[in-house]
Amino acid sequence: MSRTRLTYQDLDRLWRRGREFLGCDYAVLGGAMSWVSERNLVAAISNAGGFGVLASGSMPPDLLDKEIAATKALTDRPFGVNLITMHPQLDELIDVCGAHRVGHVVLAGGLPTSAAIKRVKAFGAKAICFAPALVLAKKLVRAGADALVIEGAEAGGHIGPVSTSVLAQEILPSMAPLVPVFVAGGIGRGEAMLSYLEMGAAGVQLGTRFVCAFECIAHPKFKQAFLRASARDAITSMQIDPQFPVIPVRAIANAGTERFMEMQRTVIDRFHRGEVDQKSAQLEIEHFWAGALRRAVIDGDVENGSLMAGQSVGMVTSEQSVEAIFDEIIGQALDALDQRNRASATPEEAKGVA
Numbered sequence: 001m002s003r004t005r006l007t008y009q010d011l012d013r014l015w016r017r018g019r020e021f022l023g024c025d026y027a028v029l030g031g032a033m034s035w036v037s038e039r040n041l042v043a044a045i046s047n048a049g050g051f052g053v054l055a056s057g058s059m060p061p062d063l064l065d066k067e068i069a070a071t072k073a074l075t076d077r078p079f080g081v082n083l084i085t086m087h088p089q090l091d092e093l094i095d096v097c098g099a100h101r102v103g104h105v106v107l108a109g110g111l112p113t114s115a116a117i118k119r120v121k122a123f124g125a126k127a128i129c130f131a132p133a134l135v136l137a138k139k140l141v142r143a144g145a146d147a148l149v150i151e152g153a154e155a156g157g158h159i160g161p162v163s164t165s166v167l168a169q170e171i172l173p174s175m176a177p178l179v180p181v182f183v184a185g186g187i188g189r190g191e192a193m194l195s196y197l198e199m200g201a202a203g204v205q206l207g208t209r210f211v212c213a214f215e216c217i218a219h220p221k222f223k224q225a226f227l228r229a230s231a232r233d234a235i236t237s238m239q240i241d242p243q244f245p246v247i248p249v250r251a252i253a254n255a256g257t258e259r260f261m262e263m264q265r266t267v268i269d270r271f272h273r274g275e276v277d278q279k280s281a282q283l284e285i286e287h288f289w290a291g292a293l294r295r296a297v298i299d300g301d302v303e304n305g306s307l308m309a310g311q312s313v314g315m316v317t318s319e320q321s322v323e324a325i326f327d328e329i330i331g332q333a334l335d336a337l338d339q340r341n342r343a344s345a346t347p348e349e350a351k352g353v354a
């Protein structure tokens with residue numbers, strides 16, 4: 001379909017603020033995914049016109065230093081770094097970003113302190129924070145956050161309880177006029193991206209959709225699990241007893257998911273029989289998934305490892321280059337805009353001459 005000039009202008013009008021904030025062609029962040037978003041995928045996303053974000057996970061500062069340097073060797077376009085706020089060396093990790101003049105730091109995994117936000121901004125970077133509710137979005141902006149990511153429960157990995165569509169309705173009307181807000185969770189196609197842009201988002205963040213990129217180093221078995229899964233296979237980890245909380249994680253169900261349930265039952269029975277105290281039982285539950293994402297992504301242990309994935313996994317149907325993924329998503333958004341423009345255009349506009 002040949003698109004009218006209006007169409008391109010419309011998309012640009014919708015996401016220009018996000019593009020300018022990130023300094024790239026498409027206001028699409030490649031959401032940081034531990035073990036997955038390393039130098040290759042991050043550089044490929046930035047080189048293709050999006051905004052790659054390095055996942056630092058539990059990396060110590062010297063490893064992050066090497067990974068940023070290696071990413072810079074693969075791209076001269078802007079990319080960001082995702083830091084986990086509860087990392088014991090958060091300040092040092094921020095300083096590593098400062099030494100590399102990283103332009104954007106995403107503070108994830110819990111609410112960042114205003115001191116952490118200030119430290120990021122002190123070297124001139126933009127601080128991007130996750131806002132799980134409107135009241136916290138306001139608090140983060142007061143603390144100096146330059147932009148927000150709102151991530152709904154459809155997303156892969158650690159999630160909150162509220163869906164993307166509800167978070168968007170709650171947060172965009174009051175926060176989008178103040179700072180750029182990027183919407184994440186469950187976005188697999190361009191029409192969905194467009195709808196959030198039309199609601200006031202500055203851009204979107206996608207994770208799951210990039211896992212099966214050729215440039216992604218994830219183990220072939222990890223990618224295969226994504227290609228086979230449908231939306232309903234990406235389920236949240238279950239807690240069987242409120243006395244023993246489980247942090248909700250969305251992942252493709254596998255044998256590990258079953259074993260996790262059995263393990264919880266066994267440990268909780270031992271607690272009730274007085275064989276183990278509450279703290280040790282809780283620790284056993286928390287440690288079950290330690291190292292599990294690495295086992296799946298890097299070693300290809302798709303039975304026992306963690307197959308973190310969002311519900312958009314059903315829309316991942318083939319291995320593609322990052323460039324092809326962008327072409328597809330942006331093409332879908334443009335086609336949707338184009339259909340509307342044609343319906344309301346004058347004959348000259350419809351021919352693309354206006």
Ligand SMILES: Cc1cc2nc3c(=O)[nH]c(=O)nc-3n(C[C@H](O)[C@H](O)[C@H](O)COP(=O)(O)O)c2cc1C
Binds near residue numbers: 187
């Ligand atoms: C395998 C995997 C690992 C992830 N690891 C992280 C992480 O380390 N830090 C983070 O902030 N978000 C992490 N996420 C969330 C993504 O950054 C992104 O927000 C999410 O994938 C968006 O939802 P989608 O998967 O539906 O596109 C992870 C997601 C996946 C699928």
